[in-house]
Amino acid sequence: MNKILGIGWKEVKLAFRDRAGLILMLLAPMLLTLGLGLVTGSFNRSSSPVSGIPVVLVNLDRAQIGNAIVDTFASAELKDLMDPMLVSDAASARKMVDDDKAAAALIIPVGFTDSIIPNTSTGATGPLEQIELYANPTRTTSASVVKTILEGFLGQVEVGRISAETSVAALIDQGLIQPGDAAQLGAQIGMQQGVGLTANPAIALEQSTTSGSAAGFNALAYMAPGMALMFLMYTVSYGGRSILYEKQHGTLPRLMVAPLTTSQILGGKILGVYLTGVIQMLILIGASAVLFDLNWGNPLSILLVVLSAVFAAVGWGSLIVAFAKTPSQVANIGSAMMLTFGILGGSFFSVESMPGWYTILSRITPNAWGISSFSTLAAGGTLLDILPAVFALLAMGGVLFIISVVVIRRRGLFQE
Amino acid sequence: MNSILEVHELVKKYGATVAVNGISFDIKEGEIFSLLGPNGAGKTTTISVLSTLLAPTAGDAMIGGFSIRKDQLAIRRMIGVIPQELALYDDLSARENLYFWGSMYDLRGKQLKTRVDEILEQIGLTDKANQKIKSYSGGMKRRVNIGVGLLHRPRLIFMDEPTVGIDAQSRRAILDSVKSLNAQGMTVLYTTHYMEEAQELSDRVGIIDHGDLIALGTQSELTMQVGERETLVLHVGELDAPEEFVERLKILPGAEHVQRTDHEISINTPKADELLSPVVALSNELNIKLKSVDMQAPDLETVFLHLTGRALRD
Numbered sequence: 001m002n003k004i005l006g007i008g009w010k011e012v013k014l015a016f017r018d019r020a021g022l023i024l025m026l027l028a029p030m031l032l033t034l035g036l037g038l039v040t041g042s043f044n045r046s047s048s049p050v051s052g053i054p055v056v057l058v059n060l061d062r063a064q065i066g067n068a069i070v071d072t073f074a075s076a077e078l079k080d081l082m083d084p085m086l087v088s089d090a091a092s093a094r095k096m097v098d099d100d101k102a103a104a105a106l107i108i109p110v111g112f113t114d115s116i117i118p119n120t121s122t123g124a125t126g127p128l129e130q131i132e133l134y135a136n137p138t139r140t141t142s143a144s145v146v147k148t149i150l151e152g153f154l155g156q157v158e159v160g161r162i163s164a165e166t167s168v169a170a171l172i173d174q175g176l177i178q179p180g181d182a183a184q185l186g187a188q189i190g191m192q193q194g195v196g197l198t199a200n201p202a203i204a205l206e207q208s209t210t211s212g213s214a215a216g217f218n219a220l221a222y223m224a225p226g227m228a229l230m231f232l233m234y235t236v237s238y239g240g241r242s243i244l245y246e247k248q249h250g251t252l253p254r255l256m257v258a259p260l261t262t263s264q265i266l267g268g269k270i271l272g273v274y275l276t277g278v279i280q281m282l283i284l285i286g287a288s289a290v291l292f293d294l295n296w297g298n299p300l301s302i303l304l305v306v307l308s309a310v311f312a313a314v315g316w317g318s319l320i321v322a323f324a325k326t327p328s329q330v331a332n333i334g335s336a337m338m339l340t341f342g343i344l345g346g347s348f349f350s351v352e353s354m355p356g357w358y359t360i361l362s363r364i365t366p367n368a369w370g371i372s373s374f375s376t377l378a379a380g381g382t383l384l385d386i387l388p389a390v391f392a393l394l395a396m397g398g399v400l401f402i403i404s405v406v407v408i409r410r411r412g413l414f415q416e
Numbered sequence: 417m418n419s420i421l422e423v424h425e426l427v428k429k430y431g432a433t434v435a436v437n438g439i440s441f442d443i444k445e446g447e448i449f450s451l452l453g454p455n456g457a458g459k460t461t462t463i464s465v466l467s468t469l470l471a472p473t474a475g476d477a478m479i480g481g482f483s484i485r486k487d488q489l490a491i492r493r494m495i496g497v498i499p500q501e502l503a504l505y506d507d508l509s510a511r512e513n514l515y516f517w518g519s520m521y522d523l524r525g526k527q528l529k530t531r532v533d534e535i536l537e538q539i540g541l542t543d544k545a546n547q548k549i550k551s552y553s554g555g556m557k558r559r560v561n562i563g564v565g566l567l568h569r570p571r572l573i574f575m576d577e578p579t580v581g582i583d584a585q586s587r588r589a590i591l592d593s594v595k596s597l598n599a600q601g602m603t604v605l606y607t608t609h610y611m612e613e614a615q616e617l618s619d620r621v622g623i624i625d626h627g628d629l630i631a632l633g634t635q636s637e638l639t640m641q642v643g644e645r646e647t648l649v650l651h652v653g654e655l656d657a658p659e660e661f662v663e664r665l666k667i668l669p670g671a672e673h674v675q676r677t678d679h680e681i682s683i684n685t686p687k688a689d690e691l692l693s694p695v696v697a698l699s700n701e702l703n704i705k706l707k708s709v710d711m712q713a714p715d716l717e718t719v720f721l722h723l724t725g726r727a728l729r730d
Binding site: 104254 | 492504510519564713
């Protein structure tokens with residue numbers, strides 16, 4: 001294991017001592033992010049690369065909270081971000097999502113309000129009802145924004161409910177009200193604190209911002225990971241190129257007459273490329289957070305996305321090496337792949353605004369999964385929201401590694 | 417003396433091309449053994465197979481009792497390989513290169529540091545140890561290249577034409593270092609196409625040509641193979657009728673293996689002094705100006721010429 005680590009660390013040192021490489025690994029993505037940010041006016045925090053998200057609303061509740069949710073999504077503050085459509089039944093709403101006409105459907109069940117707000121005369125709440133979020137799996141970022149707005153809203157309702165309960169209990173304890181009046185008073189307080197927010201949409205938007213949904217959704221939060229992931233493809237192809245370069249320049253044969261197995265050499269090389277990619281991504285994320293004041297989201301979740309995205313990217317880099325014969329071939333194919341994946345995977349524009357086939361095709365790229373995950377986290381998403389993408393990236397990397405190793409062994413890349 | 421290396425009918429083919437054609441020899445512990453032969457003779461392929469870089473097509477070799485077919489890792493721990501081409505990381509310093517390569521040979525911690533310092537001292541680069549390799553001269557790079565191969569104190573060192581393309585001073589330093597390593601008890605397999613290097617360094621020499629080991633022995637044993645033959649070397653300037661002169665030399669009584677290079681004509685002969693007179697007479701007849709004439713005792717070049725009909729550097 002020490003030898004694998006030794007080879008890996010040597011790869012990292014060589015990668016970060018190559019000035020031309022550093023320009024492409026770190027400077028270019030930062031400058032492109034900066035340039036695109038300036039061109040698109042993204043340094044104005046109100047702008048967003050994701051806009052007009054089609055969301056279908058089914059309000060079967062037709063009471064205070066259900067109506068308030070509909071009003072929130074149709075509010076002037078969310079006019080640019082959301083494109084709500086009201087339909088009368090859940091089946092139609094789900095079909096619209098299935099047909100890729102909407103990013104998500106929100107189905108508010110009958111009795112949802114009653115399940116939260118106690119009846120003013122009995123003081124009892126109805127049976128538990130839950131809102132159904134029917135998300136489009138090909139529009140994870142948009143669906144995540146919808147979910148985040150809804151969660152922000154429901155969080156505020158919960159705050160109102162708890163406030164009401166606490167206030168009423170305190171009033172009863174102090175003998176200021178009779179227990180018989182508690183239900184009516186609690187409902188009033190709850191409405192004022194929770195649902196009452198819809199009377200003042202500015203407050204609703206502010207609450208949403210506090211939860212991180214709107215603040216993170218700066219265009220730069222989309223462009224920065226887009227550029228970082230695109231230039232990650234350069235790094236992995238550079239790393240892959242080093243195997244063939246070392247073969248040509250004698251250091252690989254020298255390694256092969258040292259007491260090492262080919263698996264140790266290959267493992268060390270791949271580890272080196274992987275570590276280089278991870279360090280590159282972390283530097284870019286850290287630098288963009290500081291320089292562009294970006295909120296990337298939960299650090300641990302970000303780290304998980306970085307680790308899995310780099311794993312998938314290194315898989316692609318290994319595949320190039322498996323089939324290329326010379327370092328220059330790797331460089332050419334790597335550059336072509338970097339640009340193709342950048343365009344296809346959404347590094348320059350959101351793939352969610354593209355036709356369905358494009359969106360599906362984009363999923364062969366680490367960029368699409370990575371950007372989607374980073375955007376979700378920047379929009380306030382949680383670890384659970386990005387797990388499918390993480391698994392997809394790990395699976396992609398795993399499959400590509402297996403193919404690469406088989407091809408490399410068949411080709412006898414480690415034979416003179 | 418025990419043999420540290422025993423080669424048995426070793427064959428290496430690349431498709432239909434036979435690079436090494438069933439060679440057999442052994443190297444005694446503490447010996448300097450040279451494989452002497454022209455470019456393309458099969459020297460590097462032989463070293464590549466013996467160092468386990470290449471798998472043999474047929475035959476086997478035992479190094480310290482381990483087979484190159486079955487015990488590659490054990491052999492790699494025992495040998496040091498100094499390749500013909502520089503095999504270093506240009507963007508790392510000499511010290512970093514040595515640390516990296518030392519760690520590949522299981523050296524760790526204080527032992528690694530001590531050994532790196534010793535090697536830097538030995539190759540005379542302690543003062544410049546932290547400079548990147550790419551800032552070094554060719555000779556300095558060569559010294560680091562050799563140092564890497566010595567880090568783990570190998571019992572047997574393979575040196576593949578280590579003096580190719582370097583200046584005379586660096587070449588001298590390398591030859592001295594080979595002798596010094598040998599004096600420390602290391603066994604050396606040295607390949608070269610320079611007859612002078614093989615003569616200066618070797619306890620025994622194997623002459624290889626077209627993948628065949630055509631002669632093997634000490635220098636005196638080898639020169640005895642050509643009998644009492646000497647070499648008459650004619651140093652000529654611009655030749656007005658070179659072909660005719662060479663053809664006429666070939667039919668002079670006692671002349672064997674007449675070989676012409678740009679400004680030299682070598683004649684292998686049993687009695688150089690007896691041949692001298694007719695050679696001078698012929699040059700006068702053809703109006704060819706001889707700048708000088710040397711009479712040389714038999715050497716490895718003579719042996720090679722005798723065995724192959726060609727000069728080593730052809």
